Amino acid sequence: xxxxxxxxxxxxxxxxxxxxxxxxxxxxxxxxxxxxxxxxxxxxxxxxxxxxxxxxxxxxxxxxxxxxxxxxxxxxxxxxxxxxxxxxxxxxxxxxxxxxxxxxxxxxxxxxxxxxxxxxxxxxxxxxxxxxxxxxxxxxxxxxxxxxxxxxxxxxxxxxxxxxxxxxxxxxxxxxxxxxxxxxxxxxxxxxxxxxxxxxxxxxxxxxxxxxxxxxxxxxx
Amino acid sequence: xxxxxxxxxxxxxxxxxxxxxxxxxxxxxxxxxxxxxxxxxxxxxxxxxxxxxxxxxxxxxxxxxxxxxxxxxxxxxxxxxxxxxxxxxxxxxxxxxxxxxxxxxxxxxxxxxxxxxxxxxxxxxxxxxxxxxxxxxxxxxxxxxxxxxxxxxxxxxxxxxxxxxxxxxxxxxxxxxxxxxxxxxxxxxxxxxxxxxxxxxxxxxxxxxxxxxxxxxxxxxxxxxxxxxxxxxxxxxxxxxxxxxxxxxxxxxxxxxxxxxxxxxxxxxxxxxxxxxxxxxxxxxxxxxxxxxxxxxxxxxxxxxxxxxxxxxxxxxxxxxxxxxxxxxxxxxxxxxxxxxxxxxxxxxxxxxxxxxxxxxxxxxxxxxxxxxxxxxxxxxxxxxxxxxxxxxxxxxxxxxxxxxxxxxxxxxxxxxxxxxxxxxxxxxxxxxxxxxxxxxxxxxxxxxxxxxxxxxxxxxxxxxxxxxxxxxxxxxxxxxxxxxxxxxxxxxxxxxxxxxxxxxxxxxxxxxxxxxxxxxxxxxxxxxxxxxxxxxxxxxxxxxxx
Ligand SMILES: Nc1ncnc2c1ncn2[C@@H]1O[C@H](COP(=O)(O)OP(=O)(O)OP(=O)(O)O)[C@@H](O)[C@H]1O
Ligand SMILES: [Mg+2]
Numbered sequence: 223x224x225x226x227x228x229x230x231x232x233x234x235x236x237x238x239x240x241x242x243x244x245x246x247x248x249x250x251x252x253x254x255x256x257x258x259x260x261x262x263x264x265x266x267x268x269x270x271x272x273x274x275x276x277x278x279x280x281x282x283x284x285x286x287x288x289x290x291x292x293x294x295x296x297x298x299x300x301x302x303x304x305x306x307x308x309x310x311x312x313x314x315x316x317x318x319x320x321x322x323x324x325x326x327x328x329x330x331x332x333x334x335x336x337x338x339x340x341x342x343x344x345x346x347x348x349x350x351x352x353x354x355x356x357x358x359x360x361x362x363x364x365x366x367x368x369x370x371x372x373x374x375x376x377x378x379x380x381x382x383x384x385x386x387x388x389x390x391x392x393x394x395x396x397x398x399x400x401x402x403x404x405x406x407x408x409x410x411x412x413x414x415x416x417x418x419x420x421x422x423x424x425x426x427x428x429x430x431x432x433x434x435x436x437x438x439x440x441x442x443x
Numbered sequence: 444x445x446x447x448x449x450x451x452x453x454x455x456x457x458x459x460x461x462x463x464x465x466x467x468x469x470x471x472x473x474x475x476x477x478x479x480x481x482x483x484x485x486x487x488x489x490x491x492x493x494x495x496x497x498x499x500x501x502x503x504x505x506x507x508x509x510x511x512x513x514x515x516x517x518x519x520x521x522x523x524x525x526x527x528x529x530x531x532x533x534x535x536x537x538x539x540x541x542x543x544x545x546x547x548x549x550x551x552x553x554x555x556x557x558x559x560x561x562x563x564x565x566x567x568x569x570x571x572x573x574x575x576x577x578x579x580x581x582x583x584x585x586x587x588x589x590x591x592x593x594x595x596x597x598x599x600x601x602x603x604x605x606x607x608x609x610x611x612x613x614x615x616x617x618x619x620x621x622x623x624x625x626x627x628x629x630x631x632x633x634x635x636x637x638x639x640x641x642x643x644x645x646x647x648x649x650x651x652x653x654x655x656x657x658x659x660x661x662x663x664x665x666x667x668x669x670x671x672x673x674x675x676x677x678x679x680x681x682x683x684x685x686x687x688x689x690x691x692x693x694x695x696x697x698x699x700x701x702x703x704x705x706x707x708x709x710x711x712x713x714x715x716x717x718x719x720x721x722x723x724x725x726x727x728x729x730x731x732x733x734x735x736x737x738x739x740x741x742x743x744x745x746x747x748x749x750x751x752x753x754x755x756x757x758x759x760x761x762x763x764x765x766x767x768x769x770x771x772x773x774x775x776x777x778x779x780x781x782x783x784x785x786x787x788x789x790x791x792x793x794x795x796x797x798x799x800x801x802x803x804x805x806x807x808x809x810x811x812x813x814x815x816x817x818x819x820x821x822x823x824x825x826x827x828x829x830x831x832x833x834x835x836x837x838x839x840x841x842x843x844x845x846x847x848x849x850x851x852x853x854x855x856x857x858x859x860x861x862x863x864x865x866x867x868x869x870x871x872x873x874x875x876x877x878x879x880x881x882x883x884x885x886x887x888x889x890x891x892x893x894x895x896x897x898x899x900x901x902x903x904x905x906x907x908x909x910x911x912x913x914x915x916x917x918x919x920x921x922x923x924x925x926x927x928x929x930x931x932x933x934x935x936x937x938x939x940x941x942x943x944x945x946x947x948x949x950x951x952x953x954x955x956x957x958x959x960x961x962x963x964x965x966x967x968x969x970x971x972x973x974x975x976x977x978x979x980x981x982x983x984x985x986x987x988x989x990x
Contacts, residue, residue: 353526387526423516424524431509431521 233370234346235290241267241278242332244364250336251355252395253293255366257330267368274298274399275406277369277377278334280360281342288342291356292369292377296396296403297333304328334366335395335403337388340377351377353387374407375414384411384421386428401436405429451480452537454563462541464495464558466565467503470533475603476500477917477938479568479577480539482559491544492585493555494568494576496935497537498913504534539565540913542935545576545585551934552576570609573601578613579934596643598636598890599941602925611939613888613932615649619832620862621887621931623869626903631893632923633871634661635948636941637834640869642668644832645684645788647676653788654833658801660794661836667946668788674945683787687777689795695776696739696765697732698807703849707764707799714753715760718743735773736766770800777804779811779826798840805841806850809833813857816864830865838870839877851879858885875902887931893921914938 242257255278258266272295279290339356340348369377378384386407393400408429415421437443452468468474478497483490506529510518522529543552559565575587580595589595595612623640625633637655644651645668655662666684668674674682701723705716722743726734739761743754765771782789791808793801812827819825835841842854857866859881870886872878876898884906891907894900904915907929914927914936921927929936 383520383523385524385526387524389525423513424520427510427512427516427521428524430512431507434509 233372235279235281235342235348235367235373236346238279238370239265239267239271239368241272241276241366241368243366244280244334244360244362245331246362247360248333249395250359251391253334253336253360255295255332255334257332259329271368272298272330272332275403275410277337277374277407277410278366279369279373280364280366282358282360282364284358289358290340290342290348290373291358291360292337292339292351293334293366294337294392294403294407295332296335296392296399299331299333301329301331333396335392336360337392338377348373348376351380353380353385355388355391371410371414374410378411384415384425389428389432401432404432408432449566450564451567452565454482454559454561454565455536456561457558458538460540462554462558463498463538464541466537466539468535468537470531470535474500474535474537474567476537477914478603479542479573479601480565481568481572482563482565484544484555484557484559484563486544486555486557491555492568492572493544493559494542494552494573494935495539495565496542496913497539499538501536502533503536504532506532545934547583547585550581550583551579570604573609574612577934577937578611579617579932580612580614593648595648596640597942598639598643598928599926599939602938602940606940607942611928611937613928615644615651617932618869618888618930619644619651619830619867620865622858622861622867622885623888623890624838624875624883624886624907625869625871625890625892626875626894626899627873627892627926628894628896628899629873630923631873631921632926632941633873633892634836635924635944636890636892636926637836637869637871638662638665638944638946638948639941641665641788641834642674642945645682645786646674647678647680650676650680650682650786651788652783652785652829652831654782654831655788655790656793656801656805656833656835656841657790658793658796658837658840660792662790664947665788665790671946680786683784685782685787685789687782687789687791689792690769691777692770692791692793692796692804693772693775693777694770694804694807695732696735696771696773697727698776698811699771699803700810700849703803703806704765706849707768707803708757708760709764711757711760712753715757718747718751718753719757722746733774736761738773768800770796770804777808779815782808783812783827783829783831785829802841802848802850805835806848806853809850809853809857813853813861813864813866816861816866820864830867832867832869834869834871836871838872838882839874842870842879842882844877844879846879851882854882855879858882875899875906878902880906888928888933889930890926890928891915891918892926893923894918 240258240263242255244253245256246254248254257272260266274295276295278293278295280293282289282291336356338351338353340351343349378386389404392404396403408425412422412425451472451474452466455465455467457463458465474497476497476499479494480497481492481494484493506518506522510521519529541554541558543554546553572586574589575582576585580589580592589612592612594615596615597610597612599611600607601609601611625636627633641653643649644653668682669684670681701720704719704723705711711719722739725742726739740758743757747754793804796804812831815825815827819828841848841850843851854868857868861867870878870882875883883902889907891903894903900915900918914929917927917938924941925938926941927936927938
């Protein structure tokens, strides 16, 4: 956050950190992303750049117009192919790349829920955000980018008002961690908005509602 | 039936009670509880408009309460943030009780004995139809121009509808024959409503013979109806308003019952009671109706001797309670022909009389008038040849539940028998629970206004069978001038706004602040000496008079 305001007023979508690539999907809105490691790219994401609740985007050209399909990391999972095996390993470390489609090394997977879409403008930022369900399907190996907070805010701003209209869909996908991922998103938005922005109080009410519903669902209250 | 009515809701199914059904309306069709709605059913092969009253309204779909967490943030804003559409999202479930269809032969409501089936469209009942069928006007159609009818009192309009949209004209003959009760907490508009009724009864269409027993002087402004345009008849009719001030209120001693006398005497012993009764009866058998305490004592002395101790004690008591009370007189009596006349409203101003005297004069007057009405109906000589209607402010004072008033007996007699003899009573009271239950339950028409006291609400519930629970629930929330009208004058109870008087209202509460300031100024103008001299305070810092 500290690095945001000064030099990155309008972050360039092309220079965003690559987080990983899509390996599979559970449904139309629910994708599995394998997080990049040293070997996969020049600058793999740092831990805080692919944390729980991190907004992400995938670039797609639709009918000649470039779009950003927006998503959020709502879950992560570690995969260790060695787990449960005994004895020495048969495969060499660098053999993994010859067996595409199989994860044969230690990997971090992230669940990404799609939130909506926006148009990518000529100056490499976004416009016309919509929280309606994206109609397009992503593909295996599509690159998933870290979404800078400024872009996150503009994706959430419709007519000057903060919106999280995808909320019920996100809760459906994220399941048990739905409330937490929303609270993480709200926190992020709140940090970006000025203290006296009227949207702050609206976000408070939304957060309270979400947390209360989660408590109810979990039988706390 | 008036053409197309817009549909406001759809029946969902039966409700809890056998006469109840539930229906659903969207938010923009705002229907209040108490509203009258209609639907069409076929009864014996004929299509009937059935009326129903909305009794409850609840939101079944709307924004969750959690959206209201911050008073500075509107729920619509929260909804917009979450992408929830807020236009026309609310749905209401309403409960309605079937009143019935208007049976033009019976001129009242008949129960169709079947609930509307789910999906039946519902409309708001048209104004003119309601004006015709809600009051007991006996119309032979279900949509008439009720302003054409004579003998009705325009009391006000339905509270749920715009001002003067659905006017309620109640039949005067109903409440004037089977009695009326106007019940409400103080300041809710009882006297105002009574004055509206008096005005209506004094109009050329009715020309009533009215009496108002007014212990507080609240009817001073009624005189304005004399000479007022709205009250003139084409034939030269002009109502009279006669004020009877306390100086002219007299009770002829021979009109008193032995019970009345006992009640005014101070603790008479058994022997005294016995002697007085015997003598009193003897006096009443005499030809002369004009005797006083002297004659009565002569009679007792003749019977029991000059030096009888009981007679001596009675003499002392009688002189103190009767002779020294200006109300009683050996000869003078209130002449009935002065106080009752068609087209005349007589206000008996009793504000300077104490409670006992108010009760006694009322007792004696009611007895005399009842006797005359009995004679009139039985074709005997009578001073009152026409029906009369008497209104009582502070009704609980004359017919108290405690039984502690000489007037109670005659009030009971008139409320239970008066209908046959053309003698109607109107009981006005702010304490329904303190009115004798027999008297209250005989009042066939009720105008109930704001009542908060639970005892008084119960009293109304117990004695007013016509007003349903759902209507009575409204009582605590009413504001001055709003009333529930129920009983004989109505086919079904209705919540109304009582209309404004044609003449000015005289019973405004005095302005305390003004009175204080005036009294203070008055004090300032008085000479200052007396005060400082009286208290001898040399260093008084009180404000001194300047003159
Ligand atoms: N129908 C009405 N329209 C307009 N104002 C009304 C109406 N009814 C009552 N009010 C107002 O309410 C005030 C109180 O009414 P009113 O004197 O009739 O009360 P009340 O019930 O007789 O009180 P109390 O028990 O003190 O005699 C009136 O002075 C008048 O201003
Ligand atoms: Mg009054």
